[in-house]
Amino acid sequence: xxxxxxxxxxxxxxxxxxxxxxxxxxxxxxxxxxxxxxxxxxxxxxxxxxxxxxxxxxxxxxxxxxxxxxxxxxxxxxxxxxxxxxxxxxxxxxxxxxxxxxxxxxxxxxxxxxxxxxxxxxxxxxxxxxxxxxxxxxxxxxxxxxxxxxxxxxxxxxxxxxxxxxxxxxxxxxxxxxxxxxxxxxxxxxxxxxxxxxxxxxxxxxxxxxxxxxxxxxxxxxxxxxxxxxxxxxxxxxxxxxxxxxxxxxxxxxxxxxxxxxxxxxxxxxxxxxxxxxxxxxxxxxxxxxxxxxxxxxxxxxxxxxxxxxxx
Amino acid sequence: xxxxxxxxxxxxxxxxxxxxxxxxxxxxxxxxxxxxxxxxxxxxxxxxxxxxxxxxxxxxxxxxxxxxxxxxxxxxxxxxxxxxxxxxxxxxxxxxxxxxxxxxxxxxxxxxxxxxxxxxxxxxxxxxxxxxxxxxxxxxxxxxxxxxxxxxxxxxxxxxxxxxxxxxxxxxxxxxxxxxxxxxxxxxxx
Numbered sequence: 001x002x003x004x005x006x007x008x009x010x011x012x013x014x015x016x017x018x019x020x021x022x023x024x025x026x027x028x029x030x031x032x033x034x035x036x037x038x039x040x041x042x043x044x045x046x047x048x049x050x051x052x053x054x055x056x057x058x059x060x061x062x063x064x065x066x067x068x069x070x071x072x073x074x075x076x077x078x079x080x081x082x083x084x085x086x087x088x089x090x091x092x093x094x095x096x097x098x099x100x101x102x103x104x105x106x107x108x109x110x111x112x113x114x115x116x117x118x119x120x121x122x123x124x125x126x127x128x129x130x131x132x133x134x135x136x137x138x139x140x141x142x143x144x145x146x147x148x149x150x151x152x153x154x155x156x157x158x159x160x161x162x163x164x165x166x167x168x169x170x171x172x173x174x175x176x177x178x179x180x181x182x183x184x185x186x187x188x189x190x191x192x193x194x195x196x197x198x199x200x201x202x203x204x205x206x207x208x209x210x211x212x213x214x215x216x217x218x219x220x221x222x223x224x225x226x227x228x229x230x231x232x233x234x235x236x237x238x239x240x241x242x243x244x245x246x247x248x249x250x251x252x253x254x255x256x257x258x259x260x261x262x263x264x265x266x267x268x269x270x271x272x273x274x275x276x277x278x279x280x281x282x283x284x285x286x287x288x289x290x291x292x293x294x295x296x297x298x299x300x301x302x303x304x305x306x307x308x309x310x311x312x
Numbered sequence: 313x314x315x316x317x318x319x320x321x322x323x324x325x326x327x328x329x330x331x332x333x334x335x336x337x338x339x340x341x342x343x344x345x346x347x348x349x350x351x352x353x354x355x356x357x358x359x360x361x362x363x364x365x366x367x368x369x370x371x372x373x374x375x376x377x378x379x380x381x382x383x384x385x386x387x388x389x390x391x392x393x394x395x396x397x398x399x400x401x402x403x404x405x406x407x408x409x410x411x412x413x414x415x416x417x418x419x420x421x422x423x424x425x426x427x428x429x430x431x432x433x434x435x436x437x438x439x440x441x442x443x444x445x446x447x448x449x450x451x452x453x454x455x456x457x458x459x460x461x462x463x464x465x466x467x468x469x470x471x472x473x474x475x476x477x478x479x480x481x482x483x484x485x486x487x488x489x490x491x492x493x494x495x496x497x498x499x500x501x502x
Contacts, residue, residue: 005427006325013320020319082495086466093494094395097433098360100326100453103491141396156321231321238325241362241431242396311364 005309006238009231016227020165023220027168030213034206041202048182049206052174059170064163068105068127071119077109077129088135091144092128095151099239104128104154108135114253118150119159126154138249145246146253148236155235158228165221172214179207226294233299234306241310243303250303254296325430328420329455332485336437336448336457337409339483343448346479349441353406356501357419358433361398367428371398374422378402378415391500397433401500412437420452436460438501443472447502448484449493456487466497 034049063070072079082089088106096103104118104126114133120126128150130143138146153159182203237243293299317324344350361367371390378388378400389401400419404412416435423429436447446461459476461469473493477486487493496502 006430008322013322016320090395090495090497094360094397094433097451097453097492097494098326098430099323102489103494140394144396152323155323157318158321161319161321228321235321235323239323239430241360241367241428244363307363310362311366 007309009234012227012230012234016224016231019220019224019227023165023168023217023224026213026216026220030168030172030209033209037202037205037209048178048203049175052178053171056167056171056174060163060167064121064160067159067163068120068125071117072107072127072129075109075111075117075129075131077107079105079107079127087140088130088143091140091147092151095144095148095239099151099155101151101155102126104151108132112136114138116146116150118153120154121160122157123154128154134253137252141240141242141245142249142252144240145236145242145249148239149232149246150236152232152235152239153228156228156231158232161228162221162225165224169214169217169221172210172217175210176207176214179203179210222292225292229293230299230302233302237303237306243306243310247300247303247307250296250299326453327429328424328432328452330417330420330452332455332457333413333417333435333450335484336413336450339448339480340409340437340439342483343439343476343480344441347441347443347476349439349443349446349476351406351409351412352438352440352501353404353408353412354401354501355404355412355416355435355437356399356401356499357416357435358393358397358399358496358499359419359423359428359431360396360433361392362428362431366426367431370422370426370428374400374419377418377422381411381415381418389500393498399500409437434496436496436499436501443475444469445502446472446476447496447499448476449496451487451492454487454492455485456492457484458487458493460493460496460502462495462497462502466495468495 038049071077080088085106085108088108092103092106095101101123104120104123105128107127107129109129109131111131112133113131114137116128116130116134118126118128128147130146134146135143233246237246240246340351361371375388375390382388382402382404385405386403391399391401393399402412402415404415420429420432423432432452434452435450437450439446439448444461444463446459448457449460450457459473461472461476463469
């Protein structure tokens with residue numbers, strides 16, 4: 001058996017497992033709480049709970065199936081052939097051959113902000129997109145590092161994992177809204193009929209529970225997202241064997257993004273979860289807990305460690 | 313990749329698969345009979361060098377090893393392409409395809425022993441003849457072959473490539489997914 005240099009990062013695995021376990025626990029707790037509340041009164045309000053869940057499921061599955069098209073559309077990206085972008089295709093061909101993965105669709109977005117994203121529900125339907133700004137700023141090996149990071153997202157099925165993880169948040173968010181509107185408008189319809197007198201506090205309780213679940217799941221999802229980014233950095237760096245190139249790409253890209261005026265960036269924030277590095281607006285001090293990506297320091301630290309391991 | 317690895321975002325680097333490589337010499341005879349393409353005696357191994365001293369040391373070890381086995385044949389040439397991949401070009405007499413394949417295998421075992429097996433990308437053996445120039449490329453991670461026939465500029469002679477697959481498709485394990493027949497423009501040994 002050949003020796004291996006690729007020791008898994010147990011700490012990261014453990015933290016990720018714990019995060020996913022907590023998300024699952026919150027989900028179970030949420031369902032139990034809803035069932036409990038609804039069974040305490042007669043279940044006339046069940047539709048109001050049932051409908052958001054169906055809607056949330058629909059949204060989740062829909063966004064999973066159309067994730068590639070949605071992301072390409074909102075980034076204004078064009079799919080490019082091997083003739084149009086031979087260099088980019090050449091790099092991706094080699095990464096795919098190294099990692100034994102099917103080749104994704106390659107797209108270029110005309111945006112000048114340096115960034116890249118990968119999406120698609122599985123590796124057969126994957127799309128990797130880079131912006132013109134990224135192509136202009138990075139040299140070929142840095143670009144390779146970024147693309148290896150994105151291909152690792154594809155290999156880890158991060159779009160599926162994050163969609164399932166966000167499902168809890170989507171349902172809680174929808175429930176808050178539904179409960180709120182039924183509070184506002186539901187009262188009138190019932191008029192003076194008082195035999196459903198439990199309705200008002202029930203909806204209020206559902207709303208409060210949903211708000212708490214939403215807040216907790218929001219933090220956990222962001223935490224999970226940061227761990228997935230670290231995992232993709234790690235796999236990408238090990239795939240090319242060049243962690244320092246990825247690190248140098250990260251410093252270039254993060255520096256450039258921070259320097260771009262924030263007015264242009266506001267449009268870009270919706271796409272953050274897909275991006276290689278997030279478009280950060282001002283106020284970074286509180287950002288760490290809420291951000292989708294780990295801090296630059298943390299990412300560079302991990303890459304340093306991998307570089308040392310490879311050099312031994 | 314297993315379910316758990318996906319869930320935890322772990323990728324195990326893919327180890328190279330050498331099972332099929334040694335089928336090449338006999339397939340070359342069939343290829344010559346069917347298309348008139350003969351081995352040029354040049355072959356090369358391509359790998360992605362990792363940063364750091366460990367890999368540099370192994371790289372020079374591999375080079376010394378191949379030069380020792382070369383005898384009076386020309387020494388191996390080491391070059392880096394524009395994608396940052398390293399190519400080791402080995403030249404042997406045209407009728408010694410076995411020796412070429414053995415050398416290619418030596419590169420693999422040196423890399424694998426030091427834990428850098430996943431860095432191997434592909435290997436190619438050059439052929440030439442009346443239909444043109446051609447390389448049979450071996451993909452380490454898939455354990456499959458595909459033909460690559462460059463024409464002038466950056467265009468490929470797809471007809472010749474498919475003809476070659478027809479001729480030796482039964483002797484070699486060919487890559488069935490055509491999208492993985494990626495071009496290696498200007499590769500040493502072509």
